[in-house]
Amino acid sequence: MKLIKTLLASTAALAFSTSAFATDLEVTHWWTSGGEAAAVAEFAKAFNEGGDKWVDGAIAGSGGVARPIIISRIIGGDPMGATQLNHGRQAEELVEAGLMLDLTDIAEKEGWKDVVNPVRLLNACTLDGKVYCVPVNIHSPQWIWLSHAAYEKAGVPVPANWSEYVASAPKLREAGVVPLAMGQQSWQTQLAFDTLLVAVGGTELFTNILSNKDAAAAGSAEATKVFDAFATARELAQGANVQDWNQATNMVITGKAGGQIMGDWAQGEFQVANQVAGKDYTCLPGLGVNDIIATGGDAFYFPKTDDPEITAAQKRMASSMIRKDVQVAFNLKKGSLPIRGDVDLSAANDCMKKGLKILAAGNVLPDGVNVLSADTAGQIQDLMSEFFNNTNITVADAQSRYVDIIKNAD
Numbered sequence: 001m002k003l004i005k006t007l008l009a010s011t012a013a014l015a016f017s018t019s020a021f022a023t024d025l026e027v028t029h030w031w032t033s034g035g036e037a038a039a040v041a042e043f044a045k046a047f048n049e050g051g052d053k054w055v056d057g058a059i060a061g062s063g064g065v066a067r068p069i070i071i072s073r074i075i076g077g078d079p080m081g082a083t084q085l086n087h088g089r090q091a092e093e094l095v096e097a098g099l100m101l102d103l104t105d106i107a108e109k110e111g112w113k114d115v116v117n118p119v120r121l122l123n124a125c126t127l128d129g130k131v132y133c134v135p136v137n138i139h140s141p142q143w144i145w146l147s148h149a150a151y152e153k154a155g156v157p158v159p160a161n162w163s164e165y166v167a168s169a170p171k172l173r174e175a176g177v178v179p180l181a182m183g184q185q186s187w188q189t190q191l192a193f194d195t196l197l198v199a200v201g202g203t204e205l206f207t208n209i210l211s212n213k214d215a216a217a218a219g220s221a222e223a224t225k226v227f228d229a230f231a232t233a234r235e236l237a238q239g240a241n242v243q244d245w246n247q248a249t250n251m252v253i254t255g256k257a258g259g260q261i262m263g264d265w266a267q268g269e270f271q272v273a274n275q276v277a278g279k280d281y282t283c284l285p286g287l288g289v290n291d292i293i294a295t296g297g298d299a300f301y302f303p304k305t306d307d308p309e310i311t312a313a314q315k316r317m318a319s320s321m322i323r324k325d326v327q328v329a330f331n332l333k334k335g336s337l338p339i340r341g342d343v344d345l346s347a348a349n350d351c352m353k354k355g356l357k358i359l360a361a362g363n364v365l366p367d368g369v370n371v372l373s374a375d376t377a378g379q380i381q382d383l384m385s386e387f388f389n390n391t392n393i394t395v396a397d398a399q400s401r402y403v404d405i406i407k408n409a410d
């Protein structure tokens with residue numbers, strides 16, 4: 001009997017292994033922080049389940065470093081099997097050049113149009129009616145993360161909004177705490193500026209400048225208020241000598257800094273450090289001023305090859321990433337929201353719940369944001385980082401340069 005059982009078990013194992021897949025795909029991404037690595041492991045696990053192999057091609061140093069490497073490899077004829085990019089315009093030229101795999105057949109078969117919420121995330125993957133990427137999460141940059149330990153040290157209550165936060169800064173300094181943790185990479189300063197733009201300036205100003213490329217709005221008195229707030233942030237960040245965003249998050253986790261303006265991916269770091277939202281840290285979407293978030297995020301693209309086996313594996317990977325269980329497992333670790341509304345998120349923490357509530361209320365930045373070309377986006381990043389790192393640049397100088405960039409933006 002025992003022998004029969006063993007035989008049956010090994011026959012089943014054999015049947016499984018012959019039907020299983022066995023394609024290696026190299027996957028590039030810039031998810032190298034603790035929280036990001038934990039999240040990406042969920043994707044690898046799901047892909048490997050069927051016998052394929054996720055060959056991890058993590059590129060350290062954030063999107064600013066990884067993106068040009070990824071793009072030049074694809075253009076230069078050394079494509080990976082799959083790659084992370086932000087959905088939006090980053091892959092536009094690659095798709096137009098016919099270098100990316102068309103996923104329309106699986107998107108239709110699996111009804112992506114009906115499950116992706118908001119559907120604009122799928123639209124951002126679509127060109128001329130064809131789907132070229134799989135959106136995997138909703139990330140919003142417009143948050144501040146506050147350290148309870150730091151506020152306890154300073155003896156002041158955890159602030160509820162940007163102005164309370166600014167008012168609390170002198171007490172933090174007295175207690176030897178840096179008010180604002182800020183990494184030196186230019187995308188981080190630009191993220192802080194854009195967050196202030198929507199929080200202090202409001203949604204209309206944000207869309208007028210970034211979507212409508214309205215130079216008059218960029219030069220307006222309302223925009224000056226945003227630059228003033230950015231100058232305040234510059235002061236508050238004095239002494240925060242870190243480079244990477246997750247090092248800045250670590251200052252908040254360890255109580256060395258009062259807060260950090262950063263996207264909701266920061267949650268992944270708090271989770272890895274076993275910190276609890278609402279107990280060890282507080283998150284304020286829209287800096288507690290304007291409860292609104294943008295629905296950007298990440299998507300995976302699959303460079304086209306002539307090898308049908310690779311193409312099939314690429315499609316299997318795309319399918320696994322959008323699967324309900326994988327969406328939940330990945331996003332809980334990543335700190336992002338899932339791109340499908342039909343999943344069970346009872347395990348979401350306080351901060352994710354805030355994000356979900358805002359999303360359900362439709363308080364999202366309207367269509368048309370994140371539409372700057374890579375060139376325009378780069379110019380703005382350079383300006384913001386220069387301003388932030390050089391206190392000799394005045395608000396007036398920076399704003400007039402901003403107006404020029406928006407005037408010529410595409």
Ligand code: GAL
Nearest residue numbers: 030062063086139265297298
């Ligand atoms: C963003 C990406 C996020 C996050 C962040 C920092 O571009 O969308 O997923 O990882 O970079 O690495």
